[in-house]
Amino acid sequence: MAEAYICHVGNVLDLLLQDKDLDTESHSFLSPNPLPLEFVDANTPPNIHQVEANLQSLVQKMFKMEQELAWHRKHFKAMHPSTTLNSDIVLAPPILTPPVDSLSPPISASSRWADGNWEFVNHTATHTSVRTDRTLPTKRSPPLPTIDTLVPEPVSGTLTPPTLGASLAASHSSNASENVAVCLNGHIPASTSDTSATSAVMTTRTTTFTSAPATTTTAAATTPTEVMPCAQCVHNCAQVASAVVRGDLGVRIHCNNTICQKSNLVKSVNEMVAKLSNFTAEVIQVAAQGVEGRLGVQAKMEDERGIWREFVNHLNTMTVGHSEQVRDIASVCTAVAHGDLSQKITVSVKGETLVLKNTINTMVDQLRSFSSEVTRVAHEVGTEGRLGGQAHVKGVDGTWKELTDNVNIMAENLTAQVRDIADVTNAVARGDLTKKITVEVKGEMMDLKHTINTMVDQLQEFATEVSRVSLEVGTEGKLGGQAHVKDVSGTWKELTDNVNLMAENLTAQMRDIANVSKAVACGDLTKKVSVPVQGEILDLKETMNTMVDQLRTFAAEVTRVAREVGTEGKLGGQAEVEDVDGTWKELTDNVNTMAANLTAQVRDIASVSKAVAKGDLSKKISVEVKGEMMDLKNTMNTMVDQLQEFATEVSRVSLEVGTEGKLGGQAEVRDVSGTWKELTDNVNTMASNLTTQVRSIAEVTTAVACGDLSKTIDVEAQGEISEVKKTVNSMVEQLRTFAAEVTRVAREVGTEGKLGGQAHVKGVDGTWKELTDNVNTMAANLTAQVRDIASVSKAVAKGDL
Numbered sequence: 001m002a003e004a005y006i007c008h009v010g011n012v013l014d015l016l017l018q019d020k021d022l023d024t025e026s027h028s029f030l031s032p033n034p035l036p037l038e039f040v041d042a043n044t045p046p047n048i049h050q051v052e053a054n055l056q057s058l059v060q061k062m063f064k065m066e067q068e069l070a071w072h073r074k075h076f077k078a079m080h081p082s083t084t085l086n087s088d089i090v091l092a093p094p095i096l097t098p099p100v101d102s103l104s105p106p107i108s109a110s111s112r113w114a115d116g117n118w119e120f121v122n123h124t125a126t127h128t129s130v131r132t133d134r135t136l137p138t139k140r141s142p143p144l145p146t147i148d149t150l151v152p153e154p155v156s157g158t159l160t161p162p163t164l165g166a167s168l169a170a171s172h173s174s175n176a177s178e179n180v181a182v183c184l185n186g187h188i189p190a191s192t193s194d195t196s197a198t199s200a201v202m203t204t205r206t207t208t209f210t211s212a213p214a215t216t217t218t219a220a221a222t223t224p225t226e227v228m229p230c231a232q233c234v235h236n237c238a239q240v241a242s243a244v245v246r247g248d249l250g251v252r253i254h255c256n257n258t259i260c261q262k263s264n265l266v267k268s269v270n271e272m273v274a275k276l277s278n279f280t281a282e283v284i285q286v287a288a289q290g291v292e293g294r295l296g297v298q299a300k301m302e303d304e305r306g307i308w309r310e311f312v313n314h315l316n317t318m319t320v321g322h323s324e325q326v327r328d329i330a331s332v333c334t335a336v337a338h339g340d341l342s343q344k345i346t347v348s349v350k351g352e353t354l355v356l357k358n359t360i361n362t363m364v365d366q367l368r369s370f371s372s373e374v375t376r377v378a379h380e381v382g383t384e385g386r387l388g389g390q391a392h393v394k395g396v397d398g399t400w401k402e403l404t405d406n407v408n409i410m411a412e413n414l415t416a417q418v419r420d421i422a423d424v425t426n427a428v429a430r431g432d433l434t435k436k437i438t439v440e441v442k443g444e445m446m447d448l449k450h451t452i453n454t455m456v457d458q459l460q461e462f463a464t465e466v467s468r469v470s471l472e473v474g475t476e477g478k479l480g481g482q483a484h485v486k487d488v489s490g491t492w493k494e495l496t497d498n499v500n501l502m503a504e505n506l507t508a509q510m511r512d513i514a515n516v517s518k519a520v521a522c523g524d525l526t527k528k529v530s531v532p533v534q535g536e537i538l539d540l541k542e543t544m545n546t547m548v549d550q551l552r553t554f555a556a557e558v559t560r561v562a563r564e565v566g567t568e569g570k571l572g573g574q575a576e577v578e579d580v581d582g583t584w585k586e587l588t589d590n591v592n593t594m595a596a597n598l599t600a601q602v603r604d605i606a607s608v609s610k611a612v613a614k615g616d617l618s619k620k621i622s623v624e625v626k627g628e629m630m631d632l633k634n635t636m637n638t639m640v641d642q643l644q645e646f647a648t649e650v651s652r653v654s655l656e657v658g659t660e661g662k663l664g665g666q667a668e669v670r671d672v673s674g675t676w677k678e679l680t681d682n683v684n685t686m687a688s689n690l691t692t693q694v695r696s697i698a699e700v701t702t703a704v705a706c707g708d709l710s711k712t713i714d715v716e717a718q719g720e721i722s723e724v725k726k727t728v729n730s731m732v733e734q735l736r737t738f739a740a741e742v743t744r745v746a747r748e749v750g751t752e753g754k755l756g757g758q759a760h761v762k763g764v765d766g767t768w769k770e771l772t773d774n775v776n777t778m779a780a781n782l783t784a785q786v787r788d789i790a791s792v793s794k795a796v797a798k799g800d801l
Contacts (some may be wrong), residue, residue, distance in 0.1 A: 325347050381782075
């Protein structure tokens with residue numbers, strides 16, 4: 001059995017010695033005596049010789065390799081002190097670090113591995129190995145051990161794995177910079193180059209082993225033993241570790257050694273790799289689900305403990321948080337896409353997701369801010385016809401700046417074009433035929449420009465005669481004048497005849513109207529216009545006759561109202577008519593009487609009201625009044641008395657809130673009830689609500705003014721404050737979808753002159769629908785207006801009136 005055990009050790013060492021990269025030293029480095037054990041004789045089995053020689057060779061190769069690695073590391077750090085080695089591994093000798101099995105004595109606390117070298121301080125041979133008779137080698141020890149003391153008998157029929165003695169560790173105290181030989185038994189020759197001297201020393205040395213008394217088999221069997229991995233298992237373990245480092249989790253330890261007993265190390269390594277493989281597959285599955293857009297996938301935790309369970313918990317927490325964040329962002333983006341700018345991202349986030357949240361909320365606020373200005377400009381220009389409007393959006397840049405500029409360019413170009421056309425048409429309407437349209441235009445606006453300029457040229461030819469007749473009839477008051485234009489035909493001949501007919505009819509009509517007007521001016525409301533007329537002159541005739549009838553009816557009513565307002569205290573109107581007589585004189589007198597009485601009353605009330613408005617509550621209404629004015633006087637005086645009692649606290653709260661800006665103040669008025677109690681409560685409620693609302697609105701508006709559109713008003717509000725809150729919160733969120741169409745319509749209408757363009761925004765409602773309708777209404781109105789002007793201008797240019 002001993003020979004079989006030693007044969008096994010020799011085979012393992014042969015496998016380790018097959019690495020020829022370690023053969024960097026000459027044979028002179030090795031100990032000249034391959035078998036330095038003194039008890040070995042000619043009868044010693046050859047396996048002992050093989051084991052001892054292989055052990056010496058292996059130890060010295062490993063020792064030299066560790067010295068070279070330690071020297072290389074020191075040299076590299078000296079040359080590159082600021083560089084960290086990727087493989088800066090602590091050089092602990094894998095074989096020379098005792099104890100490696102149950103037969104090797106432990107290294108005491110006074111020994112340590114430092115900078116690639118073992119350091120020993122008074123190393124003792126105390127140990128607790130299974131074989132208590134195996135001790136560290138010492139010089140001149142008593143009786144020599146037998147082969148049985150080195151090769152223990154198996155306990156319970158099981159082979160114990162071989163190990164190196166503690167003397168191997170003792171040989172590790174040599175310095176890497178010294179070229180000295182190493183001996184397994186602690187003897188260091190004087191020089192490795194002096195083979196004969198070394199041989200003499202080795203042959204004359206007296207170093208022996210000191211062995212403790214051998215224990216019985218029963219005692220050895222009662223001591224627990226640990227199954228150690230064989231060399232192949234250790235080698236496979238290294239391969240598995242390397243595969244794990246490379247990311248290959250399919251490698252396992254498979255030992256083909258028939259006499260190897262699978263140790264806990266082998267089982268633990270295989271279980272660890274299997275656990276890593278299963279865990280990696282679960283993580284990859286969760287990641288793959290996330291890549292495919294399936295949010296909220298959870299990793300399974302079936303028997304995870306320790307750091308594995310903690311990692312899975314963190315992974316699942318991450319996926320749940322990511323799911324909530326992405327879904328909230330998607331909800332807000334969908335709302336913006338549908339024109340709903342009232343939603344904001346509210347989920348709690350951190351890091352770069354917080355930056356994304358703030359960016360999207362800022363975008364929504366900017367869209368809401370831009371909506372108001374675009375709607376205003378579109379309404380002013382397209383619906384109300386107020387040219388020159390400009391969109392003013394502060395603190396914007398990028399697309400918003402470009403969009404604002406496009407809207408302003410459209411409005412500016414349209415203003416310049418329409419105003420130039422209006423100047424010319426106004427000049428024509430005023431009789432000034434010297435002006436023409438000069439503004440640069442395109443498209444349908446160009447056709448309109450040419451048509452109007454042609455019309456002006458044609459009108460200049462006709463202007464002289466018409467101007468003369470117009471001057472006589474309209475300016476000099478010479479009725480009966482006729483226009484004489486020679487060699488005219490067509491429209492101009494018809495126009496001349498119409499002018500003359502107009503002058504003749506106008507003469508008769510105006511003279512009749514003048515007679516009636518003179519009678520009315522003199523207070524005679526008995527005459528009416530009787531001349532036959534048509535068209536607008538007929539309207540004027542009917543208006544004059546209706547006016548006479550209404551004035552007659554109005555005289556009696558004004559007299560009654562003047563008496564009620566000025567005398568009875570029933571409030572009414574005031575009339576001032578100069579240089580009148582007759583009915584108008586009587587009407588003026590009645591109205592003036594009313595005004596005199598009402599003036600005294602209202603001035604007294606106004607005086608008290610102004611005093612109250614200025615904070616002076618010492619005045620009261622003292623003028624003599626009646627009727628409703630008496631009720632008003634009593635009400636005002638009672639109000640002043642009540643205000644005097646309420647003034648102090650309200651003034652204080654008003655001063656704090658309204659003047660000093662101290663929000664949160666409350667009015668404290670004792671012993672009040674009824675309206676004043678309610679008023680006090682309302683003031684306090686107002687101050688409280690106003691404090692909360694103003695602070696929230698100020699925070700949001702300040703953020704908007706600074707370009708930060710990530711905040712919204714979330715305070716509870718009602719009435720107009722609620723409308724302000726809703727308006728501010730929804731203002732920014734209603735801009736983005738509308739931008740492209742507004743830019744296109746603005747460019748077509750304002751720059752390219754293409755009328756008839758419409759903004760097409762699908763799937764919108766609310767503000768976006770109204771905004772789209774405003775833009776389309778503006779474009780439609782403008783198209784209809786300009787095309788109608790162009791149609792009339794073309795007709796005039798062709799002589800079709």
